Amino acid sequence: MLKDYPIERLIQPLLEWYPSHARVLPWREDASPYRVWVSEIMLQQTRVEAVKPYFERFLTALPDIASLAQCPQDRLLKLWEGLGYYNRARNMQAAARTVMEEYGGELPADYEALLKLKGIGNYTAGAIASIAYGIPVPAVDGNVLRILMRVSEDDSDIMKQSVKSEAERLLLPVIPKDNAAMLTQAMMELGATVCVPNGEPKCGECPWQKHCLAFAHQSFQSLPRKGKPKPRKIEEKTVLVIRDGEKVLLHRRPKKGLLAGMYEFPNLEGHLSREEVARYVEGLELLPLKIEPLEQAKHIFSHIEWQMTGYMVRVAQLDEADLHKEGYVFAESYVSEEKYAIPAAFSRYTKYMDIHLGIRKE
16 A cells, blocks of 8 residues: 555655656746646646647747736637647636736745646646746646556555545655655656556566566556546537538537537537428528538547537528627638637538648648
8 A cells, every 4th residue: 555655765766767768848848837837737638749739839829927818718729729628728817817916927936826726736736836946745647646556556546536635645755855846757757658557567667666566466457446437428419510612600609618618510419310400500591502411420528428420511602691690600711720719529520611620730
């Protein structure tokens, strides 16, 4: 069990290993508080390699907390497009505005003060405090929990907050006061590159091998243990790409709730027939000329799974004056790619309006 394991003996081997094994990452080259914050928020639920181009684009457009605080929300969401979990971006902006009002535009060098900012939990506060400010506090995420559970052969359920809190409590007294930043990053690196989440860990490359109970007993495949999550709610959707020769119809989602304030293709509950789609389009006071079925798609949110079917609906020439319902826009494709943030949930269908979501791969 972790609580009985001598964690202190792990610190020095890890600190000796890290300098020659650390990846070169843009947020490490300049570990300013703002850059650490942005990177850690982006890295939640997103792989490192996927984050790199988004991080560079975001920092180019919004190089400091003041620019983030002042950014129009549509622009902010467009910069975030492709990363998903858009509340992360909204919470960052809310926190940035608090920092401007209460801390003179600088993230506070105080763990407890960081925790009070919107969207910053224990892990992110610990990462900013330790990496950017050298404050000896723990930053325990999934990578860190995994390596700790394996090295101590602890089969506690890491989905429980109590397990994470215990790991934080046990790490706190062993963090070197003069090397907190390196230890935090070394633990992250070990979990990301050696004691990996998928596939066999690279035990031959691990500085903890001789101290690792999971390696000694070959029990690493069963660790860490995760309790079964609640089953996701299944929602069926019919997605409509309604367009004339040049423009496509987009709908803005409500300001609160899932994907709040983002633009989407009009979509309806259930898997509908051509006839039902035609009636819906006519209800928008548009004239459907041709309705063609599109492929099915699936998108998984944290607790919901959308199972989608789609239709391409060609209509007579679109004009703003033809539509009398609030929240809809007729957008030309090139304008959509630059202006309107469309969630990745609809990525299977954006090709039918000739746009690309997120960062283009050269």
